Amino acid sequence: MRFSSILTSFFVFTSVSIATDAQLVPSKANCLVLWAYFPKQVSYAESPAYNTTNSQFWDQTCILSPTCIFYPTSAHDVSIALKYLTSVKGRFAVKSGGHFSIPGYNNINDGVLISTERMKAMTWKAGDTVLELGAGVLWGEAYAKAAEKHKVVVGGRIPDIGVSGFLLGGGLSFIGAEYGFGCDNVVGFEIVLANGDIVYANGSKYADLYKALKGGSSNYGIVTRFDVSAYPDAGGWGGQLLFAIDSNATRERMLDAIADFHINGALDKKTGVIASFLTWPELGLNAFLGNVFYSQSVPTNSPPAALAGLLAVTGTAGLGNKTLGEVVSGTGAGATKGTARNTFHVGSVVATKESIHKVDEIFHAEFAKLANVPGLRTVLVFQAIPPSFVYAGYKNGGNPMGLDASRGTVSWISQSLSWKNAADESKIKLAQRTAKNAYMSWATANGLADKFLYLNDADEFQDVFASYGSENEKFLKKVKKVYDPERVFEKLMPGGYKV
């Protein structure tokens, strides 16, 4: 009997209800069947392909032991694999750029890891206003492709983030104040649904699914292509600022400048800044790291007014006329991959001078208590989300994230922690929550709390979909019922945020 007919014979089970999590056959057998059908597209433990894929995670705790890795090259391949896996209740996970830092969200033990890394096609369409991106494309590759036509796309701020996870979780880019979130700039998603159907969701066909995918993460299927708007490249200015925080007075001045940027500078839609405080207690390092982009070239001796307050403190060393792709490549230079334990935790406050100072004070006081944890590095990020970010999304049909633009600029606060030993994880996570609860209590008491939790920067205990608001959460659940009635992407794919 040909292997393909072995596979086909499993499809008789496709009407089986996915009522329980129990697999009908072991993962090893599922791998064998996939290998039989796709002999060049399955890798096993200890093979070079497997080892490479299974090391490409930003967080070392995401490196698990999948039984095998399947590499689809098209939506059709994904469809066949999904039909088979659902027919035998086979467990699986999906990985694209591997930048989620929650173990089990993009990898699996005892199951099939579906890696999109061979889905790299990038094609222009609609008179070069839309770039089709295969699900395995990384943002650095997308910027390089867009640059061929002197265009930019609304993508990630380090080059090796995958387009898939980023766009399905929202997508914060350097040019979001002008164009909105990455997901707001997707004009269509090609997606394989739980029953294996391949559909194209856009503003007119499968419009509910289209909207749900803009922030609904991996709940609806495996997306195989994202068609994104591309915009003329007007040049740019920016780079990376690294500035020592050598005294409390310097810290206070820096915090004032960050607050000023949120309240005033961020209203200039051409501006994008990631404002981070780094500490590395073992080395006694305290620094401000600013990743800056202004989407227009400017004379070297006259930086944009929107950034004047920040630059008055830090100076302009490291900044200059650069394309968006060049600035993103520079931002990635400091990012380590698969070498540490990492965890993110997110919150949001209305940006005022007081709220920015308070968050910093609470966070650093909490982590000062853990200064002896081996390898501890802390990063506190302030990310300005001015109203224009949100309005740009409305213009493109809206998303289900429920962001409130009525309160002026909010700051999304990301706590990013790295450390060495597994034994310290619970302490770190507790400190993150303690810090967040304390600054949110303060913000609530002062009328400055914002409920939103950004999915791409959240931890596994944060209820991101509830933070979208009850109507949006209801909408996401309703769409889930239509496109994944058997809850395949919950029962067979254990990882990811579930609606």
Ligand SMILES: Cc1cc2nc3c(=O)[nH]c(=O)nc-3n(C[C@H](O)[C@H](O)[C@H](O)COP(=O)(O)OP(=O)(O)OC[C@H]3O[C@@H](n4cnc5c(N)ncnc54)[C@H](O)[C@@H]3O)c2cc1C
């Ligand atoms: C160093 C660093 C910098 C970052 N910078 C930014 C930034 O500038 N802006 C920002 O918004 N975020 C940023 N993030 C967060 C990042 O956007 C998220 O981690 C995002 O999910 C990564 O996408 P990925 O494809 O690389 O991740 P993966 O880990 O591969 O996937 C993330 C999730 O999406 C699911 N998924 C992946 N592919 C598919 C698919 N094709 N169909 C369905 N589900 C799929 C996975 O199963 C997983 O649950 C950063 C993260 C790190 C670690």
